[in-house]
Amino acid sequence: MPIISFISAWLKDIVILFVLISIAELIMPKGNTRKYINLVIGLLIIFTIINPFARLLKMDIDLGEVAFNYNKPAEIYYNQDENFDMLQDKQIEQLYLSRVKADLKDLVERETEFSVKDLDLKFFKGDEYRKIESLTIYISKYEEEEVSGIYIEKVKPIDIKKDNHIEQPTQESYEEIGDLVHREYNIDKAKIEVIFLDNGKGGRNE
Amino acid sequence: MEIIKIVGIGILATFAIVLVKEIRPEFPLFISLITGVIIFTMVLGELSYVVETLNTLGRKVNIEFTYFSTLLKIIGMAYLIEFGGQISRDAGQENIASKIELGGKVIIMVMAIPILLSLMELILKILP
Structure with a gap:
Protein backbone atom coordinates (compact mmCIF):
# COMPACT_ATOMS: atom_id res chain seq x y z
CA MET A 1 0.00 0.00 0.00
CA TYR A 70 -8.87 -0.50 7.06
CA ASN A 71 -9.53 -3.51 9.28
CA LYS A 72 -13.23 -3.02 9.10
CA PRO A 73 -14.74 -6.04 10.82
CA ALA A 74 -17.08 -8.16 8.79
CA GLU A 75 -20.69 -7.72 9.76
CA ILE A 76 -22.13 -10.74 11.48
CA TYR A 77 -25.80 -11.43 11.39
CA TYR A 78 -27.21 -13.34 14.28
CA ASN A 79 -30.24 -15.35 13.43
CA GLN A 80 -32.20 -15.23 16.62
CA ASP A 81 -34.30 -18.35 16.60
CA GLU A 82 -36.75 -18.84 19.44
CA ASN A 83 -36.90 -22.58 18.83
CA PHE A 84 -33.19 -22.75 19.31
CA ASP A 85 -33.48 -21.23 22.79
CA MET A 86 -36.27 -23.64 23.73
CA LEU A 87 -34.27 -26.58 22.48
CA GLN A 88 -31.27 -25.46 24.43
CA ASP A 89 -33.33 -25.10 27.63
CA LYS A 90 -34.76 -28.55 27.12
CA GLN A 91 -31.33 -30.06 26.62
CA ILE A 92 -30.04 -28.39 29.77
CA GLU A 93 -33.03 -29.69 31.71
CA GLN A 94 -32.51 -33.24 30.45
CA LEU A 95 -28.84 -33.15 31.27
CA TYR A 96 -29.59 -31.87 34.77
CA LEU A 97 -32.20 -34.59 35.30
CA SER A 98 -29.87 -37.38 34.21
CA ARG A 99 -27.11 -36.08 36.46
CA VAL A 100 -29.39 -35.89 39.50
CA LYS A 101 -30.71 -39.40 38.81
CA ALA A 102 -27.23 -40.84 38.50
CA ASP A 103 -26.17 -39.09 41.67
CA LEU A 104 -29.20 -40.32 43.63
CA LYS A 105 -28.78 -43.87 42.37
CA ASP A 106 -25.15 -43.84 43.36
CA LEU A 107 -25.99 -42.45 46.81
CA VAL A 108 -28.69 -45.02 47.62
CA GLU A 109 -26.68 -47.97 46.34
CA ARG A 110 -23.61 -46.87 48.23
CA GLU A 111 -25.33 -46.25 51.54
CA THR A 112 -27.96 -49.00 51.58
CA GLU A 113 -28.26 -52.63 50.58
CA PHE A 114 -30.79 -51.92 47.85
CA SER A 115 -30.25 -51.20 44.22
CA VAL A 116 -32.16 -48.46 42.47
CA LYS A 117 -34.13 -49.65 39.49
CA ASP A 118 -35.77 -46.42 38.54
CA LEU A 119 -36.34 -42.87 39.68
CA ASP A 120 -39.22 -40.50 39.08
CA LEU A 121 -38.31 -36.89 39.59
CA LYS A 122 -40.53 -33.88 39.43
CA PHE A 123 -39.07 -30.41 39.49
CA PHE A 124 -40.67 -27.16 40.46
CA LYS A 125 -41.77 -24.95 37.60
CA GLY A 126 -40.70 -21.36 37.18
CA ASP A 127 -37.74 -19.78 38.89
CA GLU A 128 -37.12 -22.64 41.30
CA TYR A 129 -36.93 -25.19 38.53
CA ARG A 130 -33.72 -26.65 39.94
CA LYS A 131 -35.42 -27.77 43.14
CA ILE A 132 -36.95 -31.23 43.35
CA GLU A 133 -40.66 -31.16 44.06
CA SER A 134 -41.25 -34.87 44.55
CA LEU A 135 -39.25 -38.02 44.24
CA THR A 136 -40.17 -41.65 43.76
CA ILE A 137 -37.47 -44.25 44.12
CA TYR A 138 -38.01 -47.79 42.85
CA ILE A 139 -35.73 -50.13 44.64
CA SER A 140 -35.05 -53.82 44.67
CA LYS A 141 -32.79 -56.21 46.46
CA TYR A 142 -29.19 -55.63 45.59
CA GLU A 143 -27.82 -58.08 43.06
CA GLU A 144 -24.40 -58.39 41.55
CA GLU A 145 -24.53 -57.28 37.97
CA GLU A 146 -23.80 -59.86 35.38
CA VAL A 147 -20.42 -59.55 33.81
CA SER A 148 -20.47 -59.14 30.11
CA GLY A 149 -20.29 -62.32 28.14
CA ILE A 150 -22.61 -65.25 27.73
CA TYR A 151 -22.51 -68.07 30.11
CA ILE A 152 -24.98 -70.81 30.92
CA GLU A 153 -25.82 -71.33 34.51
CA LYS A 154 -26.82 -74.68 35.77
CA VAL A 155 -30.50 -74.94 36.24
CA LYS A 156 -31.29 -75.26 39.89
CA PRO A 157 -34.13 -77.46 40.96
CA ILE A 158 -37.31 -75.46 41.08
CA ASP A 159 -39.27 -75.74 44.24
CA ILE A 160 -42.84 -74.72 43.67
CA LYS A 161 -44.60 -73.58 46.75
CA LYS A 162 -48.01 -72.20 47.14
CA ASP A 163 -46.87 -69.40 49.34
CA ASN A 164 -44.44 -67.60 47.09
CA HIS A 165 -43.65 -64.83 49.55
CA ILE A 166 -40.53 -62.72 48.99
CA GLU A 167 -38.93 -61.01 51.92
CA GLN A 168 -40.08 -57.41 51.96
CA PRO A 169 -37.91 -54.54 53.21
CA THR A 170 -38.83 -53.35 56.64
CA GLN A 171 -40.37 -49.97 57.35
CA GLU A 172 -37.05 -48.91 58.79
CA SER A 173 -35.35 -49.54 55.46
CA TYR A 174 -37.80 -47.25 53.71
CA GLU A 175 -37.25 -44.60 56.36
CA GLU A 176 -33.52 -45.01 56.08
CA ILE A 177 -33.60 -44.31 52.36
CA GLY A 178 -35.99 -41.40 52.91
CA ASP A 179 -33.74 -39.90 55.59
CA LEU A 180 -30.68 -40.32 53.43
CA VAL A 181 -32.20 -38.52 50.46
CA HIS A 182 -33.69 -35.85 52.72
CA ARG A 183 -30.33 -35.23 54.33
CA GLU A 184 -28.39 -35.03 51.10
CA TYR A 185 -30.85 -33.20 48.89
CA ASN A 186 -32.98 -31.34 51.43
CA ILE A 187 -36.21 -32.67 49.98
CA ASP A 188 -39.30 -32.74 52.14
CA LYS A 189 -39.70 -36.28 53.53
CA ALA A 190 -43.40 -36.29 52.71
CA LYS A 191 -42.50 -35.86 49.05
CA ILE A 192 -40.18 -38.85 48.98
CA GLU A 193 -41.77 -42.14 48.06
CA VAL A 194 -39.87 -45.40 48.09
CA ILE A 195 -41.33 -48.36 46.21
CA PHE A 196 -40.01 -51.85 46.40
CA LEU A 197 -40.06 -53.76 43.15
CA ASP A 198 -40.62 -57.44 43.54
CA ASN A 199 -37.99 -59.00 41.31
CA GLY A 200 -39.23 -61.41 38.73
CA LYS A 201 -42.83 -60.70 39.38
CA GLY A 202 -43.15 -57.39 37.62
CA GLY A 203 -45.34 -56.02 40.33
CA ARG A 204 -44.70 -53.12 42.55
CA ASN A 205 -44.97 -53.40 46.28
CA GLU A 206 -45.02 -50.28 48.33
CA MET B 1 48.13 7.90 19.52
CA GLU B 2 46.70 11.30 18.78
CA ILE B 3 45.44 11.89 22.29
CA ILE B 4 48.89 11.45 23.83
CA LYS B 5 50.32 13.93 21.35
CA ILE B 6 47.62 16.45 22.10
CA VAL B 7 47.92 16.12 25.87
CA GLY B 8 51.74 16.19 25.62
CA ILE B 9 51.73 19.36 23.55
CA GLY B 10 49.27 20.96 25.97
CA ILE B 11 51.36 20.12 29.04
CA LEU B 12 54.62 21.25 27.38
CA ALA B 13 53.02 24.53 26.31
CA THR B 14 51.78 25.09 29.87
CA PHE B 15 55.28 24.51 31.30
CA ALA B 16 56.80 26.78 28.69
CA ILE B 17 54.33 29.54 29.46
CA VAL B 18 54.94 29.29 33.21
CA LEU B 19 58.71 29.42 32.68
CA VAL B 20 58.75 32.20 30.10
CA LYS B 21 56.12 34.42 31.70
CA GLU B 22 58.58 35.92 34.21
CA ILE B 23 61.36 36.57 31.66
CA ARG B 24 59.38 37.72 28.61
CA PRO B 25 55.75 38.55 29.42
CA GLU B 26 54.74 38.85 25.74
CA PHE B 27 55.78 35.29 24.84
CA PRO B 28 53.02 33.31 26.55
CA LEU B 29 50.47 34.69 24.10
CA PHE B 30 52.43 33.43 21.12
CA ILE B 31 52.99 30.08 22.74
CA SER B 32 49.32 29.62 23.46
CA LEU B 33 48.43 30.74 19.95
CA ILE B 34 50.83 28.30 18.34
CA THR B 35 49.70 25.52 20.68
CA GLY B 36 46.08 26.19 19.81
CA VAL B 37 46.77 26.11 16.08
CA ILE B 38 48.78 22.89 16.37
CA ILE B 39 46.08 21.11 18.42
CA PHE B 40 43.36 22.39 16.13
CA THR B 41 45.13 21.14 12.99
CA MET B 42 45.74 17.76 14.65
CA VAL B 43 42.09 17.43 15.55
CA LEU B 44 40.90 18.72 12.20
CA GLY B 45 41.71 15.42 10.47
CA GLU B 46 39.60 13.48 12.97
CA LEU B 47 36.84 16.04 12.82
CA SER B 48 36.70 15.85 9.03
CA TYR B 49 36.24 12.08 9.34
CA VAL B 50 33.24 12.61 11.65
CA VAL B 51 31.79 15.24 9.33
CA GLU B 52 32.22 12.99 6.30
CA THR B 53 30.46 10.15 8.09
CA LEU B 54 27.62 12.49 8.96
CA ASN B 55 27.50 13.60 5.32
CA THR B 56 27.26 10.01 4.13
CA LEU B 57 24.47 9.28 6.60
CA GLY B 58 22.75 12.53 5.70
CA ARG B 59 22.50 11.48 2.07
CA LYS B 60 20.37 8.51 3.15
CA VAL B 61 17.80 10.81 4.68
CA ASN B 62 15.13 12.01 2.35
CA ILE B 63 15.50 15.63 3.40
CA GLU B 64 17.19 18.25 1.27
CA PHE B 65 20.79 17.31 1.65
CA THR B 66 21.97 20.91 1.28
CA TYR B 67 20.23 21.72 4.54
CA PHE B 68 22.12 19.10 6.42
CA SER B 69 25.45 20.17 4.91
CA THR B 70 24.54 23.70 5.92
CA LEU B 71 24.19 22.49 9.48
CA LEU B 72 27.62 20.90 9.32
CA LYS B 73 29.11 24.07 7.86
CA ILE B 74 27.55 26.04 10.69
CA ILE B 75 29.10 23.69 13.24
CA GLY B 76 32.52 24.13 11.57
CA MET B 77 32.10 27.88 11.58
CA ALA B 78 31.16 27.80 15.22
CA TYR B 79 34.43 26.03 15.96
CA LEU B 80 36.40 28.70 14.13
CA ILE B 81 34.54 31.48 15.87
CA GLU B 82 35.15 29.92 19.26
CA PHE B 83 38.81 29.44 18.46
CA GLY B 84 39.32 32.98 17.28
CA GLY B 85 37.38 34.45 20.16
CA GLN B 86 39.35 32.40 22.68
CA ILE B 87 42.68 33.56 21.32
CA SER B 88 41.55 37.17 21.48
CA ARG B 89 40.45 36.67 25.06
CA ASP B 90 43.77 35.08 25.93
CA ALA B 91 45.47 38.20 24.58
CA GLY B 92 43.21 40.27 26.76
CA GLN B 93 41.22 41.63 23.81
CA GLU B 94 37.70 40.99 25.01
CA ASN B 95 36.27 43.54 22.55
CA ILE B 96 37.76 41.87 19.53
CA ALA B 97 36.59 38.50 20.80
CA SER B 98 33.03 39.72 21.06
CA LYS B 99 33.28 41.26 17.57
CA ILE B 100 34.46 37.96 16.14
CA GLU B 101 31.56 36.22 17.83
CA LEU B 102 29.13 38.79 16.55
CA GLY B 103 30.38 38.37 12.99
CA GLY B 104 30.15 34.62 13.33
CA LYS B 105 26.59 34.77 14.65
CA VAL B 106 25.48 36.97 11.79
CA ILE B 107 26.99 34.65 9.24
CA ILE B 108 25.36 31.66 10.94
CA MET B 109 22.00 33.42 10.77
CA VAL B 110 22.53 34.22 7.10
CA MET B 111 23.27 30.58 6.41
CA ALA B 112 20.16 29.54 8.33
CA ILE B 113 17.86 31.84 6.35
CA PRO B 114 17.45 29.51 3.32
CA ILE B 115 16.27 26.75 5.67
CA LEU B 116 13.85 29.14 7.34
CA LEU B 117 12.52 30.35 4.00
CA SER B 118 11.96 26.89 2.61
CA LEU B 119 10.22 25.89 5.81
CA MET B 120 7.88 28.84 5.62
CA GLU B 121 7.20 28.07 1.97
CA LEU B 122 6.41 24.48 2.83
CA ILE B 123 4.01 25.46 5.60
CA LEU B 124 2.21 27.87 3.31
CA LYS B 125 1.99 25.17 0.65
CA ILE B 126 0.41 22.68 3.04
CA LEU B 127 -2.11 25.07 4.51
CA PRO B 128 -5.21 25.42 2.35
Whole structure:
Protein backbone atom coordinates (compact mmCIF):
# COMPACT_ATOMS: atom_id res chain seq x y z
CA MET A 1 0.00 0.00 0.00
CA PRO A 2 1.39 3.43 -0.86
CA ILE A 3 0.31 4.93 2.45
CA ILE A 4 2.22 2.32 4.46
CA SER A 5 5.41 2.80 2.47
CA PHE A 6 4.95 6.54 2.79
CA ILE A 7 4.70 6.37 6.58
CA SER A 8 7.63 3.96 6.89
CA ALA A 9 9.83 6.25 4.74
CA TRP A 10 8.79 9.21 6.84
CA LEU A 11 9.62 7.44 10.10
CA LYS A 12 12.96 6.31 8.69
CA ASP A 13 13.83 9.90 7.81
CA ILE A 14 12.94 11.14 11.27
CA VAL A 15 14.91 8.43 13.04
CA ILE A 16 18.05 8.90 10.92
CA LEU A 17 17.86 12.67 11.31
CA PHE A 18 17.68 12.37 15.08
CA VAL A 19 20.68 10.06 15.13
CA LEU A 20 22.63 12.54 13.03
CA ILE A 21 21.62 15.43 15.21
CA SER A 22 22.73 13.54 18.33
CA ILE A 23 26.18 13.12 16.79
CA ALA A 24 26.21 16.77 15.69
CA GLU A 25 25.34 17.80 19.25
CA LEU A 26 28.40 15.92 20.47
CA ILE A 27 30.81 17.72 18.17
CA MET A 28 29.25 21.12 18.74
CA PRO A 29 31.42 23.75 20.47
CA LYS A 30 30.05 24.79 23.84
CA GLY A 31 30.30 28.55 23.50
CA ASN A 32 27.84 31.27 22.71
CA THR A 33 27.25 29.94 19.21
CA ARG A 34 25.58 26.80 20.51
CA LYS A 35 22.11 28.31 20.70
CA TYR A 36 22.32 29.44 17.06
CA ILE A 37 23.20 25.96 15.97
CA ASN A 38 20.28 24.65 18.04
CA LEU A 39 18.00 27.03 16.17
CA VAL A 40 19.12 25.64 12.83
CA ILE A 41 18.71 22.09 14.14
CA GLY A 42 15.16 22.90 15.24
CA LEU A 43 14.31 24.29 11.81
CA LEU A 44 15.75 21.20 10.18
CA ILE A 45 13.67 18.90 12.41
CA ILE A 46 10.46 20.79 11.66
CA PHE A 47 11.27 20.72 7.97
CA THR A 48 11.83 16.96 8.04
CA ILE A 49 8.59 16.32 9.92
CA ILE A 50 6.45 18.56 7.74
CA ASN A 51 8.03 17.88 4.35
CA PRO A 52 6.24 14.54 3.67
CA PHE A 53 2.85 16.23 4.03
CA ALA A 54 3.52 18.23 0.91
CA ARG A 55 4.27 15.00 -0.95
CA LEU A 56 1.16 13.46 0.53
CA LEU A 57 -0.95 16.23 -0.95
CA LYS A 58 0.65 15.56 -4.31
CA MET A 59 -0.15 11.86 -3.99
CA ASP A 60 -3.79 12.78 -3.39
CA ILE A 61 -4.47 9.96 -0.93
CA ASP A 62 -7.72 10.07 0.93
CA LEU A 63 -6.53 9.44 4.48
CA GLY A 64 -10.08 9.22 5.80
CA GLU A 65 -10.92 6.38 3.48
CA VAL A 66 -7.76 4.53 4.42
CA ALA A 67 -8.30 5.05 8.15
CA PHE A 68 -11.95 4.07 8.25
CA ASN A 69 -11.95 1.20 5.78
CA TYR A 70 -8.87 -0.50 7.06
CA ASN A 71 -9.53 -3.51 9.28
CA LYS A 72 -13.23 -3.02 9.10
CA PRO A 73 -14.74 -6.04 10.82
CA ALA A 74 -17.08 -8.16 8.79
CA GLU A 75 -20.69 -7.72 9.76
CA ILE A 76 -22.13 -10.74 11.48
CA TYR A 77 -25.80 -11.43 11.39
CA TYR A 78 -27.21 -13.34 14.28
CA ASN A 79 -30.24 -15.35 13.43
CA GLN A 80 -32.20 -15.23 16.62
CA ASP A 81 -34.30 -18.35 16.60
CA GLU A 82 -36.75 -18.84 19.44
CA ASN A 83 -36.90 -22.58 18.83
CA PHE A 84 -33.19 -22.75 19.31
CA ASP A 85 -33.48 -21.23 22.79
CA MET A 86 -36.27 -23.64 23.73
CA LEU A 87 -34.27 -26.58 22.48
CA GLN A 88 -31.27 -25.46 24.43
CA ASP A 89 -33.33 -25.10 27.63
CA LYS A 90 -34.76 -28.55 27.12
CA GLN A 91 -31.33 -30.06 26.62
CA ILE A 92 -30.04 -28.39 29.77
CA GLU A 93 -33.03 -29.69 31.71
CA GLN A 94 -32.51 -33.24 30.45
CA LEU A 95 -28.84 -33.15 31.27
CA TYR A 96 -29.59 -31.87 34.77
CA LEU A 97 -32.20 -34.59 35.30
CA SER A 98 -29.87 -37.38 34.21
CA ARG A 99 -27.11 -36.08 36.46
CA VAL A 100 -29.39 -35.89 39.50
CA LYS A 101 -30.71 -39.40 38.81
CA ALA A 102 -27.23 -40.84 38.50
CA ASP A 103 -26.17 -39.09 41.67
CA LEU A 104 -29.20 -40.32 43.63
CA LYS A 105 -28.78 -43.87 42.37
CA ASP A 106 -25.15 -43.84 43.36
CA LEU A 107 -25.99 -42.45 46.81
CA VAL A 108 -28.69 -45.02 47.62
CA GLU A 109 -26.68 -47.97 46.34
CA ARG A 110 -23.61 -46.87 48.23
CA GLU A 111 -25.33 -46.25 51.54
CA THR A 112 -27.96 -49.00 51.58
CA GLU A 113 -28.26 -52.63 50.58
CA PHE A 114 -30.79 -51.92 47.85
CA SER A 115 -30.25 -51.20 44.22
CA VAL A 116 -32.16 -48.46 42.47
CA LYS A 117 -34.13 -49.65 39.49
CA ASP A 118 -35.77 -46.42 38.54
CA LEU A 119 -36.34 -42.87 39.68
CA ASP A 120 -39.22 -40.50 39.08
CA LEU A 121 -38.31 -36.89 39.59
CA LYS A 122 -40.53 -33.88 39.43
CA PHE A 123 -39.07 -30.41 39.49
CA PHE A 124 -40.67 -27.16 40.46
CA LYS A 125 -41.77 -24.95 37.60
CA GLY A 126 -40.70 -21.36 37.18
CA ASP A 127 -37.74 -19.78 38.89
CA GLU A 128 -37.12 -22.64 41.30
CA TYR A 129 -36.93 -25.19 38.53
CA ARG A 130 -33.72 -26.65 39.94
CA LYS A 131 -35.42 -27.77 43.14
CA ILE A 132 -36.95 -31.23 43.35
CA GLU A 133 -40.66 -31.16 44.06
CA SER A 134 -41.25 -34.87 44.55
CA LEU A 135 -39.25 -38.02 44.24
CA THR A 136 -40.17 -41.65 43.76
CA ILE A 137 -37.47 -44.25 44.12
CA TYR A 138 -38.01 -47.79 42.85
CA ILE A 139 -35.73 -50.13 44.64
CA SER A 140 -35.05 -53.82 44.67
CA LYS A 141 -32.79 -56.21 46.46
CA TYR A 142 -29.19 -55.63 45.59
CA GLU A 143 -27.82 -58.08 43.06
CA GLU A 144 -24.40 -58.39 41.55
CA GLU A 145 -24.53 -57.28 37.97
CA GLU A 146 -23.80 -59.86 35.38
CA VAL A 147 -20.42 -59.55 33.81
CA SER A 148 -20.47 -59.14 30.11
CA GLY A 149 -20.29 -62.32 28.14
CA ILE A 150 -22.61 -65.25 27.73
CA TYR A 151 -22.51 -68.07 30.11
CA ILE A 152 -24.98 -70.81 30.92
CA GLU A 153 -25.82 -71.33 34.51
CA LYS A 154 -26.82 -74.68 35.77
CA VAL A 155 -30.50 -74.94 36.24
CA LYS A 156 -31.29 -75.26 39.89
CA PRO A 157 -34.13 -77.46 40.96
CA ILE A 158 -37.31 -75.46 41.08
CA ASP A 159 -39.27 -75.74 44.24
CA ILE A 160 -42.84 -74.72 43.67
CA LYS A 161 -44.60 -73.58 46.75
CA LYS A 162 -48.01 -72.20 47.14
CA ASP A 163 -46.87 -69.40 49.34
CA ASN A 164 -44.44 -67.60 47.09
CA HIS A 165 -43.65 -64.83 49.55
CA ILE A 166 -40.53 -62.72 48.99
CA GLU A 167 -38.93 -61.01 51.92
CA GLN A 168 -40.08 -57.41 51.96
CA PRO A 169 -37.91 -54.54 53.21
CA THR A 170 -38.83 -53.35 56.64
CA GLN A 171 -40.37 -49.97 57.35
CA GLU A 172 -37.05 -48.91 58.79
CA SER A 173 -35.35 -49.54 55.46
CA TYR A 174 -37.80 -47.25 53.71
CA GLU A 175 -37.25 -44.60 56.36
CA GLU A 176 -33.52 -45.01 56.08
CA ILE A 177 -33.60 -44.31 52.36
CA GLY A 178 -35.99 -41.40 52.91
CA ASP A 179 -33.74 -39.90 55.59
CA LEU A 180 -30.68 -40.32 53.43
CA VAL A 181 -32.20 -38.52 50.46
CA HIS A 182 -33.69 -35.85 52.72
CA ARG A 183 -30.33 -35.23 54.33
CA GLU A 184 -28.39 -35.03 51.10
CA TYR A 185 -30.85 -33.20 48.89
CA ASN A 186 -32.98 -31.34 51.43
CA ILE A 187 -36.21 -32.67 49.98
CA ASP A 188 -39.30 -32.74 52.14
CA LYS A 189 -39.70 -36.28 53.53
CA ALA A 190 -43.40 -36.29 52.71
CA LYS A 191 -42.50 -35.86 49.05
CA ILE A 192 -40.18 -38.85 48.98
CA GLU A 193 -41.77 -42.14 48.06
CA VAL A 194 -39.87 -45.40 48.09
CA ILE A 195 -41.33 -48.36 46.21
CA PHE A 196 -40.01 -51.85 46.40
CA LEU A 197 -40.06 -53.76 43.15
CA ASP A 198 -40.62 -57.44 43.54
CA ASN A 199 -37.99 -59.00 41.31
CA GLY A 200 -39.23 -61.41 38.73
CA LYS A 201 -42.83 -60.70 39.38
CA GLY A 202 -43.15 -57.39 37.62
CA GLY A 203 -45.34 -56.02 40.33
CA ARG A 204 -44.70 -53.12 42.55
CA ASN A 205 -44.97 -53.40 46.28
CA GLU A 206 -45.02 -50.28 48.33
CA MET B 1 48.13 7.90 19.52
CA GLU B 2 46.70 11.30 18.78
CA ILE B 3 45.44 11.89 22.29
CA ILE B 4 48.89 11.45 23.83
CA LYS B 5 50.32 13.93 21.35
CA ILE B 6 47.62 16.45 22.10
CA VAL B 7 47.92 16.12 25.87
CA GLY B 8 51.74 16.19 25.62
CA ILE B 9 51.73 19.36 23.55
CA GLY B 10 49.27 20.96 25.97
CA ILE B 11 51.36 20.12 29.04
CA LEU B 12 54.62 21.25 27.38
CA ALA B 13 53.02 24.53 26.31
CA THR B 14 51.78 25.09 29.87
CA PHE B 15 55.28 24.51 31.30
CA ALA B 16 56.80 26.78 28.69
CA ILE B 17 54.33 29.54 29.46
CA VAL B 18 54.94 29.29 33.21
CA LEU B 19 58.71 29.42 32.68
CA VAL B 20 58.75 32.20 30.10
CA LYS B 21 56.12 34.42 31.70
CA GLU B 22 58.58 35.92 34.21
CA ILE B 23 61.36 36.57 31.66
CA ARG B 24 59.38 37.72 28.61
CA PRO B 25 55.75 38.55 29.42
CA GLU B 26 54.74 38.85 25.74
CA PHE B 27 55.78 35.29 24.84
CA PRO B 28 53.02 33.31 26.55
CA LEU B 29 50.47 34.69 24.10
CA PHE B 30 52.43 33.43 21.12
CA ILE B 31 52.99 30.08 22.74
CA SER B 32 49.32 29.62 23.46
CA LEU B 33 48.43 30.74 19.95
CA ILE B 34 50.83 28.30 18.34
CA THR B 35 49.70 25.52 20.68
CA GLY B 36 46.08 26.19 19.81
CA VAL B 37 46.77 26.11 16.08
CA ILE B 38 48.78 22.89 16.37
CA ILE B 39 46.08 21.11 18.42
CA PHE B 40 43.36 22.39 16.13
CA THR B 41 45.13 21.14 12.99
CA MET B 42 45.74 17.76 14.65
CA VAL B 43 42.09 17.43 15.55
CA LEU B 44 40.90 18.72 12.20
CA GLY B 45 41.71 15.42 10.47
CA GLU B 46 39.60 13.48 12.97
CA LEU B 47 36.84 16.04 12.82
CA SER B 48 36.70 15.85 9.03
CA TYR B 49 36.24 12.08 9.34
CA VAL B 50 33.24 12.61 11.65
CA VAL B 51 31.79 15.24 9.33
CA GLU B 52 32.22 12.99 6.30
CA THR B 53 30.46 10.15 8.09
CA LEU B 54 27.62 12.49 8.96
CA ASN B 55 27.50 13.60 5.32
CA THR B 56 27.26 10.01 4.13
CA LEU B 57 24.47 9.28 6.60
CA GLY B 58 22.75 12.53 5.70
CA ARG B 59 22.50 11.48 2.07
CA LYS B 60 20.37 8.51 3.15
CA VAL B 61 17.80 10.81 4.68
CA ASN B 62 15.13 12.01 2.35
CA ILE B 63 15.50 15.63 3.40
CA GLU B 64 17.19 18.25 1.27
CA PHE B 65 20.79 17.31 1.65
CA THR B 66 21.97 20.91 1.28
CA TYR B 67 20.23 21.72 4.54
CA PHE B 68 22.12 19.10 6.42
CA SER B 69 25.45 20.17 4.91
CA THR B 70 24.54 23.70 5.92
CA LEU B 71 24.19 22.49 9.48
CA LEU B 72 27.62 20.90 9.32
CA LYS B 73 29.11 24.07 7.86
CA ILE B 74 27.55 26.04 10.69
CA ILE B 75 29.10 23.69 13.24
CA GLY B 76 32.52 24.13 11.57
CA MET B 77 32.10 27.88 11.58
CA ALA B 78 31.16 27.80 15.22
CA TYR B 79 34.43 26.03 15.96
CA LEU B 80 36.40 28.70 14.13
CA ILE B 81 34.54 31.48 15.87
CA GLU B 82 35.15 29.92 19.26
CA PHE B 83 38.81 29.44 18.46
CA GLY B 84 39.32 32.98 17.28
CA GLY B 85 37.38 34.45 20.16
CA GLN B 86 39.35 32.40 22.68
CA ILE B 87 42.68 33.56 21.32
CA SER B 88 41.55 37.17 21.48
CA ARG B 89 40.45 36.67 25.06
CA ASP B 90 43.77 35.08 25.93
CA ALA B 91 45.47 38.20 24.58
CA GLY B 92 43.21 40.27 26.76
CA GLN B 93 41.22 41.63 23.81
CA GLU B 94 37.70 40.99 25.01
CA ASN B 95 36.27 43.54 22.55
CA ILE B 96 37.76 41.87 19.53
CA ALA B 97 36.59 38.50 20.80
CA SER B 98 33.03 39.72 21.06
CA LYS B 99 33.28 41.26 17.57
CA ILE B 100 34.46 37.96 16.14
CA GLU B 101 31.56 36.22 17.83
CA LEU B 102 29.13 38.79 16.55
CA GLY B 103 30.38 38.37 12.99
CA GLY B 104 30.15 34.62 13.33
CA LYS B 105 26.59 34.77 14.65
CA VAL B 106 25.48 36.97 11.79
CA ILE B 107 26.99 34.65 9.24
CA ILE B 108 25.36 31.66 10.94
CA MET B 109 22.00 33.42 10.77
CA VAL B 110 22.53 34.22 7.10
CA MET B 111 23.27 30.58 6.41
CA ALA B 112 20.16 29.54 8.33
CA ILE B 113 17.86 31.84 6.35
CA PRO B 114 17.45 29.51 3.32
CA ILE B 115 16.27 26.75 5.67
CA LEU B 116 13.85 29.14 7.34
CA LEU B 117 12.52 30.35 4.00
CA SER B 118 11.96 26.89 2.61
CA LEU B 119 10.22 25.89 5.81
CA MET B 120 7.88 28.84 5.62
CA GLU B 121 7.20 28.07 1.97
CA LEU B 122 6.41 24.48 2.83
CA ILE B 123 4.01 25.46 5.60
CA LEU B 124 2.21 27.87 3.31
CA LYS B 125 1.99 25.17 0.65
CA ILE B 126 0.41 22.68 3.04
CA LEU B 127 -2.11 25.07 4.51
CA PRO B 128 -5.21 25.42 2.35
